[in-house]
Amino acid sequence: MxxxxxxxxxxxxxxxxxxxxxxxxxxxxxxxxxxxxxxxxxxxxxxxxxxxxxxxxxxxxxxxxxxxxxxxxxxxxxxxxxxxxxxxxxxxxxxxxxxxxxxxxxxxxxxxxxxxxxxxxxxxxxxxxxxxxxxxxxxxxxxxxxxxxxxxxxxxxxxxxxxxxxxxxxxxxxxxxxxxxMTVSVRPGRPNGAASGFLSGIVREPLAGIDAICPVDPSTAVALSxxxxxxxxxxxxxxxxxxxxxxxxxxxLPALSVTVAEMLQALERSAGQAVAARVTVQPDAAIARIVGGWPSRFESERARRLGLPADASFDAVITQFRALAR
Amino acid sequence: MxxxxxxxxxxxxxxxxxxxxxxxxxxxxxxxxxxxxxxxxxxxxxxxxxxxxxxxxxxxxxxxxxxxxxxxxxxxxxxxxxxxxxxxxxxxxxxxxxxxxxxxxxxxxxxxxxxxxxxxxxxxxxxxxxxxxxxxxxxxxxxxxxxxxxxxxxxxxxxxxxxxxxxxxxxxxxxxxxxxxMTVSVRPGRPNGAASGFLSGIVREPLAGIDAICPVDPSTAVALSxxxxxxxxxxxxxxxxxxxxxxxxxxxLPALSVTVAEMLQALERSAGQAVAARVTVQPDAAIARIVGGWPSRFESERARRLGLPADASFDAVITQFRALAR
Missing domain, CATH: 3.40.50.720 (NAD(P)-binding Rossmann-like Domain)
Known part of the structure; x- marks a missing residue:
């Protein structure tokens, strides 16, 4: 083939x-x-x-x-x-x-x-x-x-x-x-400037010892994979x-629905408070508007019929990323 | 302009x-x-x-x-x-x-x-x-x-x-x-061979003294304008x-939902039994399948908000056509 x-x-x-x-x-x-x-x-x-x-x-x-x-x-x-x-x-x-x-x-x-x-x-x-x-x-x-x-x-x-x-x-x-x-998180590599970039950056950067900005209110809900x-x-x-x-x-495709606050809590559970503290919430109205316009909740019956589950939790997503980075 | x-x-x-x-x-x-x-x-x-x-x-x-x-x-x-x-x-x-x-x-x-x-x-x-x-x-x-x-x-x-x-x-x-x-009916002119053509032909031809074929079961519902x-x-x-x-x-755009039988009844009310009798039902499986796949019922809230009513009845549609043909 x-x-x-x-x-x-x-x-x-x-x-x-x-x-x-x-x-x-x-x-x-x-x-x-x-x-x-x-x-x-x-x-x-x-x-x-x-x-x-x-x-x-x-x-x-x-x-x-x-x-x-x-x-x-x-x-x-x-x-x-x-x-x-x-x-x-x-x-x-x-x-x-x-x-x-x-x-x-x-x-x-x-x-x-x-x-x-x-x-x-x-x-x-x-x-x-x-x-x-x-x-x-x-x-x-x-x-x-x-x-x-x-x-x-x-x-x-x-x-x-x-x-x-x-x-x-x-x-x-x-x-x-x-x-x-769906929005793929956590992407490895460098920040790419996309509006969705922070959805990887707020995990990837702190884990690498780098400060990161969260440009939306932590209550913002997103759909990730x-x-x-x-x-x-x-x-x-x-x-x-x-x-x-x-x-x-x-x-x-299946989506994990989480809030940004839940992502940050998972980061803290995975890597500790000092790492999670590297994220500063600093709202950016333009990014908040774009990200707020995306759907955050799905009922994807066809994906379910194909036996495709969403990621179980953002904790599991972080575990996957850290294993990859090792 | x-x-x-x-x-x-x-x-x-x-x-x-x-x-x-x-x-x-x-x-x-x-x-x-x-x-x-x-x-x-x-x-x-x-x-x-x-x-x-x-x-x-x-x-x-x-x-x-x-x-x-x-x-x-x-x-x-x-x-x-x-x-x-x-x-x-x-x-x-x-x-x-x-x-x-x-x-x-x-x-x-x-x-x-x-x-x-x-x-x-x-x-x-x-x-x-x-x-x-x-x-x-x-x-x-x-x-x-x-x-x-x-x-x-x-x-x-x-x-x-x-x-x-x-x-x-x-x-x-x-x-x-x-x-x-929507499917426009009654179109003037000659039959054009489209699958929807009979939806004009079964009115236009009989009114002109010409026999017409209805290729679908008269119970078929259609949406017209x-x-x-x-x-x-x-x-x-x-x-x-x-x-x-x-x-x-x-x-x-707004649609009038009618069955083909109702169209033929309206033709008879408008032009008499002899005219309506010029239509022969002779099912054609290919046309019936195509026409049966079209939607026949609409709830068109946006058209309603624009003040756009559907045609009131197929009787009114025939009256419009006969006035045009005169």
């Missing part, structure tokens, strides 16, 4: 690639090659050393012809311009998220016409499809059939791509599954039968 | 153009020019004679540069490849519905950057965004916040364009409003304030 991961050098792409190579199979088929394409070159030493790995770096739209010269049995499409970029540069979002996905799907349609096989296609959508405003408030609990009303170009583009994936699947061009990822739970969700959705997946509409 | 109607030589485009010229104003501003662009040339003598009318014929994507050389204060975007075409020719639907709308919106974004004014933009979406299948059945009553799960490429493309209109509006590039049109009610809805939505429109999500 030949697999392509777009965004393959990113945090989730790297984790997914490692997990696939560890398992050695996808949908019961041995993995022959794993192509990782990304704007940035793959740098993970373990991935670079694996003979199954093919690397490709550059703008996805420009790399597409070359990438699609060979056939892919499965594609994990994780590449995306992020929310802040799309808000700042409208044309960039249209190009990197909408146009790149369209072109990728068209290339897979041509592949299906050539081979007679509909490739597996996982699309990483986002909880950012949900949002409310004055006119149309977000319901208190988001369900699988809650109508998304995206409040950002990024969310709009993700929601549009979900529709394309559904239609290419209905037509038999791909075997597509879109799943909406640990890296492990997120990757498990992606693989379960990719390997589900069509009947298990249930329709062609994007599925909400 | 300079207005552009795409699909301006079609049935609804022609009706809308006539109504606008009769009124002479849109949003309280006098109409200086009304540009009608369509794949086919405008043929309506009344429109051709009006000095405010500009005609333009050809493929919208190819005409766009020339059309957008001048500024448009308001655009009614009705042009679309229809459902059957999009199902038969996937690339055509992507091009005529998705790509043409994207390019039109990009041209209006450029206009807004040039003029500082966000043009009014009405997008004709469709009840075809709704549909159900085995995995995700359609709810018995469709509400404003019912999640569309389109079951056709046409429905997917309309739903995608709704999202683009919402985001261009949020960004201030256009003042966009998308409204979902007369031409007058549809045009009134388009104009009300276009002229609503943003607060009245309520958000940026597409609005369901």
């Amino acid at each position: 030949n697999i392509l991961i777009t965004g393959g050098a990113g945090f989730l792409g790297t984790l997914l690639a490692r997990r696939l190579l560890q398992r050695g199979t996808l949908c019961g088929q041995p993995i022959d090659t794993l192509t990782l394409t990304d704007l940035h070159p793959v740098a993970d030493p373990g991935l670079l050393a694996d003979p199954r790995v093919r690397r490709d770096a550059g703008d996805l739209l420009q790399r597409l012809d070359s990438l699609m010269a060979g056939d892919h049995d499965a594609v994990f499409h994780l590449a995306s311009a992020v929310s802040g970029e799309c808000e700042a540069d409208f044309a960039l979002g249209l190009r990197s998220n909408l146009e790149a996905t369209r072109r990728l799907l068209e290339a897979l349609r041509a592949q299906q016409a050539r081979t007679g096989q509909a490739p597996l296609f996982f699309f990483a959508s986002s909880v950012a499809v949900y949002g409310g405003d004055e006119a149309v408030p977000l319901p208190p609990v988001v369900r699988d059939d809650t109508l998304p009303t995206p409040q950002s170009s990024y969310g709009i583009q993700k929601f549009i791509c979900e529709q394309l994936v559904a239609d290419y699947t209905r037509k038999g061009y791909i075997d597509g599954r879109a799943a909406r990822l 640990s890296p492990d739970t997120t990757i498990a969700g992606i693989l379960r959705v990719a390997e589900a039968s069509r009947a298990e997946f249930g329709g062609r509409t994007a599925l909400n | 300079n207005i552009l109607i795409t699909g301006g030589a079609g049935f609804l485009g022609t009706l809308l153009a006539r109504r606008l010229l009769q009124r002479g104003t849109l949003c309280g501003q006098p109409i200086d020019t009304l540009t009608l662009t369509d794949l086919h040339p405008v043929a309506d003598p009344g429109l051709l004679a009006d000095p405010r009318v500009r005609r333009d014929a050809g493929d919208l994507l190819q005409r766009l540069d020339s059309l957008m050389a001048g500024d448009h204060d308001a655009v009614f975007h009705l042009a679309s490849a229809v459902s059957g075409e999009c199902e038969a020719d996937f690339a055509l639907g992507l091009r005529s519905n998705l790509e043409a709308t994207r390019r039109l919106l990009e041209a209006l974004r450029a206009q807004q950057a040039r003029t500082g004014q966000a043009p009014l933009f009405f997008f004709a979406s469709s009840v075809a965004v709704y549909g159900g299948d085995e995995a995700v059945p359609l709810p018995p009553v469709v509400r404003d916040d019912t999640l569309p799960t389109p079951q056709s490429s046409y429905g997917i493309q309309k739903f995608i364009c709704e999202q683009l209109v919402a985001d261009y509006t949020r960004k201030g590039y256009i003042d966009g409003r998308a409204a979902r049109l 007369s031409p007058d009610t549809t045009i009134a809805g388009i104009l009300r939505v276009a002229e609503a304030s943003r607060a009245e429109f309520g958000g940026r999500t597409a609005l369901n």
